[in-house]
Amino acid sequence: MRLYDLSFYEIEKFFYKLAELKDIISDTGLLSISPSIPQTLPAQGTVMAKHAFPIFQKGGVIMDVTNVTQAEIAENAGAVAVMVLDKLPYDVRKSGGVARMADPKIIEEVMNSITIPVMAKVRIGHYYEARVLEALGVDMIDESEVLTPADEEHHINKWEFKVPFVNGARNLGEALRRIYEGASMIRTKGEAGTGNVSEAVKHMKIMNYEISTLISLPEEDRLKKAREYQVPYQLVELVVKLKRLPIVNFAAGGIATPADAALMMWLGSDGIFVGSGIFKSQDPDQRAKAVVLAAANWEDPEIVLEAQKMISENKSMMGIDIKTLKPEELLQVRGV
Amino acid sequence: MKVGVIAYQGSFEEHAIQLKRAMSKLNLTGEVIAVKKPKDVDLIDGVVIPGGESTTIGIIAEKLGVLDEIKAKINAGLPVLGTCAGAIMLAKDVSDAKVGKKSQPLIGTMDIQVVRNYYGRQRESFETDLDFRVIGGGKARVVFIRAPIIKRTWNDATALISFENGIVMAEQKNMLATTFHPELSESTIVHEYFLSKIKK
Numbered sequence: 001m002r003l004y005d006l007s008f009y010e011i012e013k014f015f016y017k018l019a020e021l022k023d024i025i026s027d028t029g030l031l032s033i034s035p036s037i038p039q040t041l042p043a044q045g046t047v048m049a050k051h052a053f054p055i056f057q058k059g060g061v062i063m064d065v066t067n068v069t070q071a072e073i074a075e076n077a078g079a080v081a082v083m084v085l086d087k088l089p090y091d092v093r094k095s096g097g098v099a100r101m102a103d104p105k106i107i108e109e110v111m112n113s114i115t116i117p118v119m120a121k122v123r124i125g126h127y128y129e130a131r132v133l134e135a136l137g138v139d140m141i142d143e144s145e146v147l148t149p150a151d152e153e154h155h156i157n158k159w160e161f162k163v164p165f166v167n168g169a170r171n172l173g174e175a176l177r178r179i180y181e182g183a184s185m186i187r188t189k190g191e192a193g194t195g196n197v198s199e200a201v202k203h204m205k206i207m208n209y210e211i212s213t214l215i216s217l218p219e220e221d222r223l224k225k226a227r228e229y230q231v232p233y234q235l236v237e238l239v240v241k242l243k244r245l246p247i248v249n250f251a252a253g254g255i256a257t258p259a260d261a262a263l264m265m266w267l268g269s270d271g272i273f274v275g276s277g278i279f280k281s282q283d284p285d286q287r288a289k290a291v292v293l294a295a296a297n298w299e300d301p302e303i304v305l306e307a308q309k310m311i312s313e314n315k316s317m318m319g320i321d322i323k324t325l326k327p328e329e330l331l332q333v334r335g336v
Numbered sequence: 337m338k339v340g341v342i343a344y345q346g347s348f349e350e351h352a353i354q355l356k357r358a359m360s361k362l363n364l365t366g367e368v369i370a371v372k373k374p375k376d377v378d379l380i381d382g383v384v385i386p387g388g389e390s391t392t393i394g395i396i397a398e399k400l401g402v403l404d405e406i407k408a409k410i411n412a413g414l415p416v417l418g419t420c421a422g423a424i425m426l427a428k429d430v431s432d433a434k435v436g437k438k439s440q441p442l443i444g445t446m447d448i449q450v451v452r453n454y455y456g457r458q459r460e461s462f463e464t465d466l467d468f469r470v471i472g473g474g475k476a477r478v479v480f481i482r483a484p485i486i487k488r489t490w491n492d493a494t495a496l497i498s499f500e501n502g503i504v505m506a507e508q509k510n511m512l513a514t515t516f517h518p519e520l521s522e523s524t525i526v527h528e529y530f531l532s533k534i535k536k
Contacts (some may be wrong), residue, residue, distance in 0.1 A: 042464035058347035078395035139458035
């Protein structure tokens with residue numbers, strides 16, 4: 001169990017300040033669309049409710065699914081949530097073309113058949129795919145580089161939504177910019193659809209390195225860093241105080257085996273996203289169970305060994321070596 | 337005293353911090369430990385089942401043999417606090433507001449009927465103020481995330497706090513269940529009350 005110096009409530013008070021700052025900016029007309037969440041009690045869609053949700057996903061595995069059958073396999077294996085997609089990242093990579101949000105009818109079918117949370121992806125900057133998913137009632141929206149970006153310059157202003165968002169990041173600056181835009185959860189970008197964990201490892205290590213560097217810097221240099229990252233200084237200070245990202249951070253992109261999941265937990269991620277790794281393997285039922293077991297018990301190599309024995313390496317998805325991908329085939333570089 | 341938190345998945349870190357805050361408020365010396373294996377259960381004087389996904393926590397705890405161990409200990413009087421998913425784990429009767437009955441591994445020691453996802457989905461998650469006078473506190477703000485509700489209690493299980501049309505905190509001998517998340521609150525009153533049950 002990792003313990004931090006601040007309680008959730010203290011972190012949350014800070015986020016309310018950030019949200020107020022956003023309100024002030026929008027009231028002065030600097031943002032085109034102004035958020036308006038009424039704060040009567042009981043209050044829905046508050047900053048508190050949005051940041052609390054990912055806490056209950058920690059230690060768990062979120063699985064990509066494309067239909068009800070897969071969603072039920074995920075639920076029975078002990079997934080904490082499912083992410084509904086039109087195509088698994090591996091198939092997005094193969095099929096090419098523009099990748100968009102999943103069919104709302106399929107998302108709805110999944111929502112009606114399982115009890116765990118249901119998430120779905122929208123294109124980066126696509127306010128209306130997000131509005132549609134919010135109207136549908138999905139539990140969390142992933143503004144994802146796996147889909148084709150709708151806006152090459154801007155991400156969605158997530159403070160405007162009642163539904164919490166998860167965003168990808170490859171380093172501390174990207175993560176803090178997404179948090180400042182109102183993301184409630186971060187995931188490493190990895191390199192989705194490759195079955196190759198190396199990029200997720202790289203991003204988590206960069207994040208850890210940048211956080212420890214930040215902590216060791218004198219105040220004036222931290223100010224400089226805040227400017228470099230294009231985020232308020234207070235956000236940088238919060239990271240220094242906590243010695244970690246102030247919100248939940250999962251690992252994603254290329255996780256295919258129980259040992260991959262345990263490795264990412266050991267590197268400090270709060271939980272795991274598994275994309276193509278499960279339903280592009282030939283043993284999805286067993287593999288889903290094994291990855292769940294390994295993620296929750298990563299401190300114990302004997303249990304990870306037991307999980308690794310539940311699957312067979314020759315049934316794992318065929319991986320793609322990142323070095324064989326052309327620069328234009330990389331998904332992680334979308335939306336910085 | 338040693339308090340265990342079931343630490344596979346969910347808000348176990350938040351509970352640990354909150355337990356430590358409550359201990360220092362009450363001037364108690366104690367330790368908080370993660371419970372993951374059957375042998376951890378032997379070490380503790382009380383246990384917290386955190387918020388998270390009850391299916392996930394149940395499946396892993398059953399697989400590792402912790403579920404039966406905890407159940408036996410609770411039946412023998414081990415104080416337990418179950419929040420949200422934890423309350424679902426403790427209930428004898430569980431169903432889902434939309435999907436109905438589904439089989440999932442549970443502890444099932446408390447005479448309460450729980451309905452999962454009662455208020456709806458994450459969009460309907462909310463925060464509100466509750467009155468904690470009945471356990472010696474004041475008003476405090478708490479958050480309900482995809483929360484269940486306690487529909488009814490029987491035998492010697494009793495409702496402690498109600499909100500709108502349902503019970504949000506219930507007690508039965510050594511067992512406490514809340515459908516909200518006291519571990520994310522500024523107030524430590526629920527954890528203080530739980531620790532007072534361990535002292536007895």
